[in-house]
Amino acid sequence: xxxxxxxxxxxxxIYLLLVLxxxxxxxxxxxxxxxxxKPLLLVPLxxxxxxxxxxxxxxxxxxxxxxxxxxxxxxxFGSNGLVLMLCCFAAGLLxxxxxxxxxxxxxxxxxxxxVVRGFFDFFFNLALWDYDGISRIxxxxxxxxxxxxxxxxxxxxxxxxxxxNRFVELLAVE
Amino acid sequence: xxxxxxSWRFKVLVGVLIVLIAFMIRGATSPQGLAGFxxxxxxxxxxPFQKLSSAIADxxxxxxxxxxxxxxxxxxxxxxxxxxxxxxxxLVDYEKIKAENEQYKQFLEIKELNPDYKxxxxxxxxxxPNDRFGSFTIDKGSLHGVSFEDPVITSSGLVGRVYExxxxxxxxxxxxxxxxxVGAYDTQTRDTGxxxxxxxxxxxxxxxxxxxxxxxTLKVGDLITTSGSGGTYPQGLVIGTVIDVRPDEHSVxxxxxxxxxxDILSVKDVVVITSFLGQKSGQPSGDQAAxxxxxxxxxxxxxxxxATTTPGTTTTPGTTTAPGTTSPAA
Numbered sequence: 001x002x003x004x005x006x007x008x009x010x011x012x013x014i015y016l017l018l019v020l021x022x023x024x025x026x027x028x029x030x031x032x033x034x035x036x037x038k039p040l041l042l043v044p045l046x047x048x049x050x051x052x053x054x055x056x057x058x059x060x061x062x063x064x065x066x067x068x069x070x071x072x073x074x075x076x077f078g079s080n081g082l083v084l085m086l087c088c089f090a091a092g093l094l095x096x097x098x099x100x101x102x103x104x105x106x107x108x109x110x111x112x113x114x115v116v117r118g119f120f121d122f123f124f125n126l127a128l129w130d131y132d133g134i135s136r137i138x139x140x141x142x143x144x145x146x147x148x149x150x151x152x153x154x155x156x157x158x159x160x161x162x163x164x165n166r167f168v169e170l171l172a173v174e
Numbered sequence: 175x176x177x178x179x180x181s182w183r184f185k186v187l188v189g190v191l192i193v194l195i196a197f198m199i200r201g202a203t204s205p206q207g208l209a210g211f212x213x214x215x216x217x218x219x220x221x222p223f224q225k226l227s228s229a230i231a232d233x234x235x236x237x238x239x240x241x242x243x244x245x246x247x248x249x250x251x252x253x254x255x256x257x258x259x260x261x262x263x264x265l266v267d268y269e270k271i272k273a274e275n276e277q278y279k280q281f282l283e284i285k286e287l288n289p290d291y292k293x294x295x296x297x298x299x300x301x302x303p304n305d306r307f308g309s310f311t312i313d314k315g316s317l318h319g320v321s322f323e324d325p326v327i328t329s330s331g332l333v334g335r336v337y338e339x340x341x342x343x344x345x346x347x348x349x350x351x352x353x354x355x356v357g358a359y360d361t362q363t364r365d366t367g368x369x370x371x372x373x374x375x376x377x378x379x380x381x382x383x384x385x386x387x388x389x390x391t392l393k394v395g396d397l398i399t400t401s402g403s404g405g406t407y408p409q410g411l412v413i414g415t416v417i418d419v420r421p422d423e424h425s426v427x428x429x430x431x432x433x434x435x436x437d438i439l440s441v442k443d444v445v446v447i448t449s450f451l452g453q454k455s456g457q458p459s460g461d462q463a464a465x466x467x468x469x470x471x472x473x474x475x476x477x478x479x480x481a482t483t484t485p486g487t488t489t490t491p492g493t494t495t496a497p498g499t500t501s502p503a504a
Contacts, residue, residue, distance in 0.1 A: 133374030
């Protein structure tokens with residue numbers, strides 16, 4: 001019983017550290033920059049956590065990752081938290097009741113979350129303020145970031161699946 | 175589903191949702207510049223790791239470039255490889271020290287010309303993929319004397335201003351940002367305007383000077399500096415040079431494209447001016463709030479010549495005397 005608790009603490013601790021680690025990597029200057037575009041690592045990470053750990057855990061980690069996104073980008077604190085929390089909750093729920101946790105599902109859910117987040121970012125931070133030339137930002141910044149983030153999504157999928165399965169095995173043995 | 179909605183998990187999620195909405199309301203209504211406790215805490219946790227990660231990333235980049243260089247030399251002269259490696263390393267160190275020395279020398283010149291300036295050097299430790307106007311995080315915060323709206327420069331010129339302050343880190347909004355407005359004037363023609371970002375050119379590291387009088391003689395190659403109006407920025411900081419001038423499609427004024435003197439999108443080390451004569455403190459307005467209708471006279475700012483800077487009228491600007499600054503005309 002005591003061992004089971006330790007495994008639980010270890011699992012959530014690792015997920016927490018992963019969120020922090022991905023935030024640091026995501027914001028590190030000159031890291032993973034391709035044609036001036038950097039990927040959003042936190043979004044695929046928390047979508048994968050939601051897929052394998054359920055909607056509740058996904059929502060909590062989604063909120064945390066969203067807050068870190070807000071922190072990094074200097075956007076209204078809580079806005080990304082809200083969006084990612086709801087998206088991860090939906091992703092976890094969809095995998096729970098409708099879809100299988102495959103790579104295709106992961107790409108669809110990550111893509112959907114990235115698009116929703118990008119749309120909210122674009123609409124509330126740019127379109128609503130009626131700035132000139134924002135379509136260029138959509139094409140040269142927001143869409144490439146979504147695409148780049150989708151490309152790295154399989155890495156998170158396989159890593160989180162492996163991690164989650166390992167803890168399922170450990171907890172089952174106990 | 176009904177079971178879930180009655181469970182403690184649902185209540186926790188509703189609680190988190192309420193907290194997030196509260197964060198947003200607080201963020202939207204409270205005065206800008208002072209990050210909330212949660213964001214300060216999260217920032218404080220992440221900042222040391224970001225600093226470490228940036229250092230490692232920079233070091234790795236340096237290592238690989240050095241490796242490529244060494245291997246090409248190896249092809250040319252195998253037996254001298256070790257020596258060349260050593261000399262290259264020394265050369266890298268020398269260049270680094272030389273650049274740093276040059277930078278400090280230039281800052282010293284600025285300091286000598288403007289004894290009222292107080293500086294805090296800082297390193298860029300984070301750039302987020304969500305931001306498309308080059309905003310970044312620096313490794314200095316309120317514990318180091320950095321405060322809201324402090325100007326941020328390099329030895330080349332103005333970079334932006336601090337818009338959020340944590341204990342050990344701060345966020346900098348660059349002059350490429352569409353919500354940044356800097357009162358500016360042309361040192362040659364003495365025409366005034368507002369330097370602001372524009373979505374279509376921000377990715378090229380350029381910004382625009384708007385509200386320039388249609389009758390002005392602003393031309394390509396002119397040097398643009400801060401006017402000092404509003405008290406957010408001191409007068410005479412170099413912003414950049416004019417690379418294009420054309421009539422504004424939406425008004426009767428001219429609009430100029432500015433190539434900032436500082437390499438804003440890839441800057442790694444900056445200097446925060448934590449204090450200068452005439453600095454406005456703690457107000458989320460200043461130059462940011464300046465419009466053609468409410469531009470104040472330079473006398474409101476620091477070290478100004480006292481002439482009116484309303485667009486279309488003449489000022490008595492200083493002449494450029496050192497990189498990153500100008501001194502007021504006698």
